Amino acid sequence: MTKLNIWITKHQNKITAAIAILIALSLLSDFVLKMGTAATVFMIVASILGAIPVALHAFSALQNKVISIELLVTIAVIGAFIIGEYEESAVVTFLFLFGNYLEQKTLEKTRSSVKSLTKMAPTTAELVDEDGKTETVDVDDLDEGDHVLVKPGGQIPVDGKIIDGTGYMNEASITGESTPVKKGIGDKVFAGSLTDNGTITVETTSVGEDTTFGKIIELVEEAQDSQSPAARFIDKFATYYTPAVLIIGILVWAITRDFPLAITVLVLGCPGALVIGAPVSNVAGIGNGAKNGILMKGGNAVNSFSHVDTLVLDKTGTLTTGKMSVTDVDNFGDKTENLALLAAVEKTSDHPLGQAVVKYAADQSITETPELPELDTVKGQGLVGQKDDFKILVGNERLMKANDVKISAEQKEAINSRMNDGDSVVLMAVGQELKLVVGVNDQLRPDAREGLQALKDAGLKRIVMLTGDNKVAAQRVADRLPIDEVHAELLPEDKVTFVKKFQEQGSTVAFVGDGINDSPSLATADIGIGMGTGTDVAIETADIILVKSSFDALAHAYVLAKKTVANTKENIFIAVGTVALLLLGLIVGVIHMGSGMFVHEISILVVIFNAMRLIKNKPVKLDSNQVLKTAN
Known part of the structure; x- marks a missing residue:
């Protein structure tokens, strides 16, 4: 039996083609050649040939204590065969096998993302x-x-x-x-x-x-195989629904003694479209995400993300690039000479602020490397170097005050201006005179504003920033973005507390972080979203990973999750509606077994093609002009 099953499965498409040829020969014999006996023989052979693979699948399912769709079709086909409805039995088996073939091919297309990867x-x-x-x-x-x-x-x-x-x-x-x-x-x-x-x-x-x-x-392979809540419900529903259809068919025969009507009920009640509707939407949606650098860990993640109303974000590395750069320079002297001297000092340090200054000097085509005295580090203040009468100081304002550097009103205003902007300030003094005030800051992601606005346009109600940075720096970033709440100077455990607080208020919370320092919050939120190139911690902790660290990817993921869940609901409606219409057609006498199976298979293809629309769903186009209009 096992070898026969394997052989049948391997050659099922050829068997389906053979049945189609036999049906065509039967119709030709009957209507053209007027050979009724030959036509009947062709239909009988087609019925038997078609019933074998369907019956074998039904028997395998029964061995696993499952009453499958194949069992309903097998009983219906045998019943039609017994009462001499050979055309009906042949057409039903052909449509069922041909439907399986089309279903297999279209499902392969929905998984094309993984295959191409x-x-x-x-x-x-x-x-x-x-x-x-x-x-x-x-x-x-x-x-x-x-x-x-x-x-x-x-x-x-x-x-x-x-x-x-x-x-x-x-x-x-x-x-x-x-x-x-x-x-x-x-x-x-x-x-x-x-x-x-x-x-x-x-x-x-x-x-x-x-x-x-x-x-x-x-991840994508595992995610596409995992089930959404809707799919799990439908699977559980089908385990009871299919036996119920069988019982209804028996009751119809017992009450009406109309055998053709009873077996037609079995065919029309097949829940094929209902069973496949949710999984195919899930596969297509996750496949689209994978193609666009978005990894969703299964149907649960998709479903939960679609219901998110509160988005919580970290600042550094999420709203900002995580890379320090010079924002402004106030010079008091020869700018080229001063920058060359500062860059030479900072080259001796691996501090991010220092590296930002070195890069800025290089971008300004300053390549001169002045000779420096030996430098000493003053903890929490900066670097000091002195040789003979030459003394250089590079660091913060505390270092300047400790070494009695004179700071004029103009220079103090420059320092305050940088600090009010939330910049870290690097000062350089030569002797007792301040020569440079340099503002260094982590730069805002260029698509952050447009991306967050796109999320709000898609239905997100609240955006919250939680950060360990100081309030001035945090507010400076928030003022440039459509952010509703800002909470600064937080430890990782404080962020977790806020996430729990929002959940207790009835919100469905998504947390976006880099997947490392924010891993506790990622794990606590209803949906954890890791922005980054798939670090180990992000992959393990986050439910959704944005391999392409951008807000257009985040906005696309949110819209895609909503569309995937909506698509699943559409497929369920199509499946249930089809069964209802078929039963109504049966009652009024316009639907029979063959036509019922045809409509049934069409409904399966409709839900598959409906789900395939998700594959072509394109990423959200961010429009900065629209964002500015919305903000104003």
Whole structure:
């Protein structure tokens, strides 16, 4: 029996085609050749051939104590065969098998996101040995620490960091963003990315399933197989519904003694569209997200996110880029000479503020490197260097006061201005004179304003910022965004307290963070959303991961979740409505077994094609002009 099942399953499409040919020959014999006996024989053979795979599936289900749709069809077909309705039995089996074929093909299309990702997975790499020679090896043979060469147009086979060369990387397979990103020595690269130009050497940190790309594929596969609450309810409902249809069919025969009517009830009551409606919407929605750099961990995450009314965000690394940069410079002297001196001092430090100053000087084409005295660090204040009569101070205002640096009213106003803007202030004094006031700050993400407004337009009621930064810096960011509440100077446990408070107020809360410092809040919220390139903590803690760290991705995820849940409800309505209309048609005498099965299979295709609309759902287009109008 097992071997027969395997053979039937393998050749089911050919069997379906054979049944179609037999039905066509029967119709030709009956209406054209006027050979009634031959027509009947063709229909009998078609009925038997079609009933075999359906009956085998029904028997397998019964062995697992499941009353399946196939059982209803099998009983109906056998009943039609017994009463001599060979046309009905042949047509019903053909439509059922052909419907399965179309269902299989269209479902494969909804899973195309994962298939395309799998095909993009790198399989070979150019391994660089100690002598600098390269050898083509299987990706699975690489180990952490190995060096691989990637040429222009080549695919990066591993996660790692660039140790030689520069180039533009197309990371669309990871982030969903097709615009190439320039990367050089020290920058991280991801398996599956393409080098648009430039030759690079990468030191391996992760290989195969352990890479970000590998984890993305695994997550999407698991998510598409997981069920939404609607799907779980329908599955449970179907376990009772299908036996109920069988009992109703028996009762109809017992009361009316109309055998054709009873078996027609079995066909019309098949819950095919109802059973498939929710899963196919879930698969299509999650697949669309994966294609756009959004990883949703299953139907539960999609359903919960669609009901979110309160969005809670961290500031640093979420609303801002997480990278410090110089916002303003107030100079009191020769600007080029002063900046060259400050950059030379900051090059000796790995502090983020110092690195921002060094980058700013480089962007200003200041390459001069003045000779410096030996520098000492004053904890909590800055750097001090002195040689003979030359003394340089770089740090905060406390350092200046401790060394009796004179600060004029104009300079004090410049310092206060930077602080009022929420900037961290770097001061440089030479001797006892203040030469530079430099404002450094974490920059707001360019799409934050438009993205948050798009979320509100999509139905989000409240946006809250929770941050550990000072109130001035937090308010400075919030004033530029459509944020409803700001709570600053918080510890991680304080953020968790706020999330719980919002939940107690009846809100459905989504928390957006970087997935590291914010992991307690990510886990506590109804939906945790990690913004970043799929770090281990974000993947483990968050329910939704925005591989492309952008607010247009966040807005698309929210809209997509709502559309996926709405699509599921539409499919349930279509499925239930079809069964109701078929039963009504049966009562008034316009629906019979063959036509009922035809409508039943059409309803399955309708719910599948309805779900496939989600695949083509495009990301939200952020319009800065519209946001400004809304804000005003």
